[in-house]
Amino acid sequence: MSLPTQTKQFLLAAHPKAEVNPSEQFKLVTNPIPDLKDNQVLLKVRYLSNDPAQRGWISYHPAPERLYVPPVQIGEVMRAGAICTVLKSTSSKFKEGDSVVATAGWTEYAVLPADQCTPLKQVEGLSETHYLGALGLTGMTAFYGLSVVRASKDDDLIVVSGAAGATGSLVVQIAKHLIGVKKVVGLAGNDSKCRWVESIGADKCINYKDKDWRKQLKEATQGNVDVYFDNVGAPILDAVMARMKTHGRIAACGAVANYNAGEGAEPVRNWFEVISSRLEIRGFIVFDGAANFGEYTSRLVEGWKAGKVQISDEGETVIPTSFESIPQTWLKLFAGANQGKLVTKLT
Amino acid sequence: MSLPTQTKQFLLAAHPKAEVNPSEQFKLVTNPIPDLKDNQVLLKVRYLSNDPAQRGWISYHPAPERLYVPPVQIGEVMRAGAICTVLKSTSSKFKEGDSVVATAGWTEYAVLPADQCTPLKQVEGLSETHYLGALGLTGMTAFYGLSVVRASKDDDLIVVSGAAGATGSLVVQIAKHLIGVKKVVGLAGNDSKCRWVESIGADKCINYKDKDWRKQLKEATQGNVDVYFDNVGAPILDAVMARMKTHGRIAACGAVANYNAGEGAEPVRNWFEVISSRLEIRGFIVFDGAANFGEYTSRLVEGWKAGKVQISDEGETVIPTSFESIPQTWLKLFAGANQGKLVTKLT
Numbered sequence: 001m002s003l004p005t006q007t008k009q010f011l012l013a014a015h016p017k018a019e020v021n022p023s024e025q026f027k028l029v030t031n032p033i034p035d036l037k038d039n040q041v042l043l044k045v046r047y048l049s050n051d052p053a054q055r056g057w058i059s060y061h062p063a064p065e066r067l068y069v070p071p072v073q074i075g076e077v078m079r080a081g082a083i084c085t086v087l088k089s090t091s092s093k094f095k096e097g098d099s100v101v102a103t104a105g106w107t108e109y110a111v112l113p114a115d116q117c118t119p120l121k122q123v124e125g126l127s128e129t130h131y132l133g134a135l136g137l138t139g140m141t142a143f144y145g146l147s148v149v150r151a152s153k154d155d156d157l158i159v160v161s162g163a164a165g166a167t168g169s170l171v172v173q174i175a176k177h178l179i180g181v182k183k184v185v186g187l188a189g190n191d192s193k194c195r196w197v198e199s200i201g202a203d204k205c206i207n208y209k210d211k212d213w214r215k216q217l218k219e220a221t222q223g224n225v226d227v228y229f230d231n232v233g234a235p236i237l238d239a240v241m242a243r244m245k246t247h248g249r250i251a252a253c254g255a256v257a258n259y260n261a262g263e264g265a266e267p268v269r270n271w272f273e274v275i276s277s278r279l280e281i282r283g284f285i286v287f288d289g290a291a292n293f294g295e296y297t298s299r300l301v302e303g304w305k306a307g308k309v310q311i312s313d314e315g316e317t318v319i320p321t322s323f324e325s326i327p328q329t330w331l332k333l334f335a336g337a338n339q340g341k342l343v344t345k346l347t
Numbered sequence: 348m349s350l351p352t353q354t355k356q357f358l359l360a361a362h363p364k365a366e367v368n369p370s371e372q373f374k375l376v377t378n379p380i381p382d383l384k385d386n387q388v389l390l391k392v393r394y395l396s397n398d399p400a401q402r403g404w405i406s407y408h409p410a411p412e413r414l415y416v417p418p419v420q421i422g423e424v425m426r427a428g429a430i431c432t433v434l435k436s437t438s439s440k441f442k443e444g445d446s447v448v449a450t451a452g453w454t455e456y457a458v459l460p461a462d463q464c465t466p467l468k469q470v471e472g473l474s475e476t477h478y479l480g481a482l483g484l485t486g487m488t489a490f491y492g493l494s495v496v497r498a499s500k501d502d503d504l505i506v507v508s509g510a511a512g513a514t515g516s517l518v519v520q521i522a523k524h525l526i527g528v529k530k531v532v533g534l535a536g537n538d539s540k541c542r543w544v545e546s547i548g549a550d551k552c553i554n555y556k557d558k559d560w561r562k563q564l565k566e567a568t569q570g571n572v573d574v575y576f577d578n579v580g581a582p583i584l585d586a587v588m589a590r591m592k593t594h595g596r597i598a599a600c601g602a603v604a605n606y607n608a609g610e611g612a613e614p615v616r617n618w619f620e621v622i623s624s625r626l627e628i629r630g631f632i633v634f635d636g637a638a639n640f641g642e643y644t645s646r647l648v649e650g651w652k653a654g655k656v657q658i659s660d661e662g663e664t665v666i667p668t669s670f671e672s673i674p675q676t677w678l679k680l681f682a683g684a685n686q687g688k689l690v691t692k693l694t
Contacts, residue, residue: 056619056623063589066589066620066623066624067623068593068623068624233618234618237618242410242413246415252618252621252622253622254622265616265618265619267581267614267615267616267618268614268615268616268618269612269614269615271580271581271584271599271614271615272403272612273413273630274599274628274630275599275600275601275630275631275632276403276413276414276415276630276632277413277415277630278415278629278630278632278635279628279629279630280627280628280629280630281621281626281628281629282625282626282627282628283620283622283623283624283625283626283627284622284625285622285623288625
């Protein structure tokens, strides 16, 4: 097979302030592929990870120095995690045909230093796409977030928002099946998602689009909440704050409901609860937990082998996508179209 | 001296939803004083404590069971801490003429169980009114709040809002002189207060009514903030959130700026900072720290004797007040009229 000499790429053309309009914010170009230097690999991108965090990486930020990772600059390839095949290698670490996980971005082919690639050690019976989800940063986020707020089997009740999403659905399973929390309540955006969240371990999942969801939340949280794993921000955050136990703990993971809202983002109105219920709130970033990723992965694989944790096709939404349609598949994240991890399969 | 047989009292007449209007919310009545049962004391109220928390105790709450103390009910005496003289006692714990601290409320005379009164052990050279302030719950709040967020001499920078208020002015002094934090920055509402806050130990105090206060805050927080002691809530909270260090800690003590705002209370708009800077936020209530009050009081008195901590007339605003004017003096709290603790001296 002759190696490719050029690659299509999506570059960031403008920082979106609110809703993303792909034709304004992304520019499709074709660029030559550079020759390999020492210790590099030429990668063919096969799957792309779709993550709410990507929205933050391309936002307009008045103070970009305050971000936990540098933002994507105008003219750079749109950043994304990917599963790739090594086409050529000048590194002893990889050989042609190897599968790797790397932040290749929205590109057909990429040249990267070998030390920026992680070998994909496939577990028999598990689709490799799960290395973008349950066994990738998504699963690590769920595990690390629960550890930051010291979730334990002594907790009576954990609530998780975005419970049918990539991270939320793993939080449900880790909390219930691996940590042993007594009761897990999820919040998700439609009935079918809710039933799925219950099928993987939630004692109850509430559709926050129901008119009476606040009443349902109150009923499902009698005795009040030890830990809230927040994936969505206000206004659901406000509602759960009002249901916390005294000294309850909140893991602030994300605010996907507000990522596309720009200055219209929903503010937090229930701050008084932080004081009167003496809440502990902990913001966290998955990378802070890197020292534990090996342990988390082992526990997830063991839990899967023991039949406790589902790592299955139902826990991901894999969408076959032409290169030109990458942005449209990514935008499905913010429309709540996915159940579990949203993965782009390049066709 | 013959003992009084009746007492004036202010009862709560209505729960204010926003601004307090004394003629609507409080009702002045005269009631007979009951006879003493066993282990009770008859008290004459001499000084009243004025505290932002009182505003919360009388608010309309859709969910009063969520409050950290039961709210004041319609028809009950308005709750307030007080310094009182024992006029009569059926308890071996107190005798006529003793000074005590007790939650007597807005009343001339009160009959209370002896075990709800704390003997006022006056330190020579310190006015007894400080037992409502630096050596009372105010000082305990400052000390305990700093301990909840683990303020230590390893911290480079602490920011305190409401820095000229009762709690804030003690936070400044405890942080700088007793804990040994390297730099303390205050926020207060006028230039004269700011100069006083600097005189008691702040390296810098910013007038948040200055047009360029955000710029001043940015300049004063180069290197970013380890600990923020929040007495006021949003929008100052938002501005300081954007200046925190990664893993910075916030002690959520109060939100005085919003206590009278009802549904117009300022929401928190900078939640994204909680995640991206991995903030730790801790709501707290002074009563949770009761086990340490003895230690805190000793350290404050020692610090005062060593000339490190000012416990002086400048740290309190004592307003001679007729019984009928108690609500008007209390309202000065929310107008920012006081420097240090606001104490009502009944005339």
